[in-house]
Amino acid sequence: MPVKTIEPARQTFTQDEAFNASVEYFKGDDLAARVWVNKYALKDSDGNIYEKTPDDMHRRIAREIARIEQRYANPLSEEEVYDAIKDFKYIVPQGSPMAGIGNPFQIASLSNCFVIGNQGDSDSYGGIMKIDQEQVQLMKRRGGVGHDLSHIRPKGSPVKNSALTSTGIVPFMERYSNSTREVAQDGRRGALMLSVSINHPDSEDFIDAKMEQGKVTGANVSVRIDDAFMKAVRDGENYTQKYPVFSENPKNVKDINAGKLWKKIVHNAWKSAEPGILFWDTIIKESVPDCYADLGYKTVSTNPCGEIPLCPYDSCRLLAINLFSYVDKPFKKDASFNFELFKKHLNIAQRIMDDIIDLELEKVDAIIAKIDADPQSEEIKAVERNLWLNIQRKALEGRRTGIGITAEGDMLAALGIKYGSEAGIEFSVEIHKTLALEAYRASVNTAKERGAFQIFDSEREKNNPFILRLKEADEKLYFDMLEYGRRNIALLTIAPTGTTSLMTQTTSGIEPVFLPVYKRRRKVNPNDKNVRVDFVDEVGDSWEEYVVFHHRFKEWMEANGISTDKNYSQEELNKFVKKSPYYKATSNDVDWMSKVKMQGAVQKWVDHSISVTINLPNDATEELVGKLYMEAWQAGCKGVTVYRDGSRSGVLIANDEKDEEQETMLTPFPTKRPEILDADVVRFQNSKDKWIAFIGLIDGKPYEIFTGFADDEDGILIPRWVNEGYIIKARNDDGSSRYDFQYKNKRGYKTTIEGLSHKFNPEFWNYAKLISSTLRHGMPIEKAVELINSLQLDSESINTWKNGVARALKRYVADGTEAKKQKCENCNSTSLIYQEGCLTCKDCGSSKCG
Structure with missing residues (x-):
């Protein structure tokens, strides 16, 4: 009888043990420690932590990579892998690979990015709903998702159902956005990119969709712009939109003034930072995978941050190279970049990336096995199962990888080169050219040992501009690739590195430093000895302000004999910054045109794309935004996003700016309630209680709110699919007023629930009248939320109600609005803003929803 092996119990650590x-x-970097413990330390669903420091994580990852290496010739040892990834110094798996490799407690993908879409005719409700379900299934596995809407027929097109004409793109934008918000409403929110071609007749509606406050808040949006449109804008000509897009036999044709639509794109981006722009002809022309478009590799959209254009059902895993660590003698006059070590590690990094694909295929097998074992019917499971089979096939067939970088800004500073200067652009191009050549060389060498990706065909790729660039730079590499093939269909990207850069303690991705020095606050006990109180908040808590140095700026100070332990005045700090290589090289200082030129020059050596944001001051003009976009197209960028300081649709502008827009936004609602109001229905759960909120709207802004228990004998019972309708003020037989809710059922008939006021607990109703009164008289929503949070209520049920109302209203707070009376639970910063209904810390990036 076989003996059953019992796995030894794993050691666990408390949150405090792991954090300390x-x-x-x-x-001493408590922010980096908190991010690692919360996001990447190995833990189970009960919250038990199995890793004490990142060194444990790096050992876990090295073991798994080495296990895969043993399948192939000339394997890397566990120690070789560990030496390359330890301490976040050289090679850094990003996000999902870092959390998921060797994680037995979570059935999840190792991919950071996915794109989905239907083959052929997908303009049916069935096709649209299929994409909705696939999006949700991916997000529950913590993947970011992108998909394109250009296949949906324009508004007013004839259809053969009861509606007779189609509703167009925008309602489906809202559907996909809502799905994103719902799938992770009490935890980490999914990320979604929606795109559409400028050639689509509804593209203007798409461009305007997010300008209405509270709409499409769960998605980033980008417009796919072709060269013909850009030339029409440049030359002052008209442009022809078609449906199907670019069809030779279109069903719908629309001639437009290209310049007018361009101005709308520019205005909206200036005002709200969206839509982003994707220069689609550049993306397709440069794309190596699109050489295999007829085999299913036609690029259709990008991931949520835009750095990975993908075909339907392909995915990508990300890894960053820490550029700062290759600078010998940083911040010294004889500082230099160690190209030999850089090349050595790029070879290792590309092998690790290929190993991670094998690990991903194991994870996908586990996901499919779980789906098969689930008790639901095969009919219910079919969409999810087919989704993962499609993803499995693309990962196995193309073996796409995503090597990128972080710390570009710190690398340049450490070499004494100003970010954005001609010398800076030239050196960055040299770095990325080297990265491209060595990564492709490593992929060819891996193909010699492991075989090329399944559909490799050099004949298909022979005219691709990126491949020809490699040939011109290194003919031997090119001819080796002809002989042996390549292991991976595409290899490179530059992604935002977010939390990764917090742990590498460097600048993020390709971006310059945000600030070399800034201030933070920590709570103190004013009765303690030797404590300094610099600030007392509204609730009486005492805070000490202290200076935080960017880690590499601190290294510059030490290299130049400046103590980092003293308390300096702001004037002294300014002098230090002025002497440093970070002076006039922050994200707000760098010349914007130079940044665009740098992106275009570097893009020539990145086969996927680059995630980069051009930060502009609040007083930047729309004309400047238009010039930057035009320069980006001409420079060869694949995409571009601008962010003007303080811009987000609906954000209240600064008090010292007395313009017409501010006066309009602060004007109270009409004091006489209209008889009928549009209404949103919001469901939420606190503890075990299920709640429902009816939010009356005027111009998309909350005017009144009614809440109570949902789906029980004492509450409101309406179908789960109802998320909007009308609140109607009516009269009872005795002349007293009441509020009814009306919605259309699936047959299109009106259904009315009479007397919301009688359906709810009287205490809830009274508080609802109070809050509705503040909304009707123009109180900003974030202030109303603060008022609700400050209510001192006795019973548990009314406190639960209070929390639910606050959550419901937060959905309508404009992105970018400051939350002045709240503090970050991660770092105690008071620099919190609302972002898609969640509180986001500008200092540490942590986000809290609900």
């Missing part, structure tokens, strides 16, 4: 050990690991 990680603070020591990060040399």
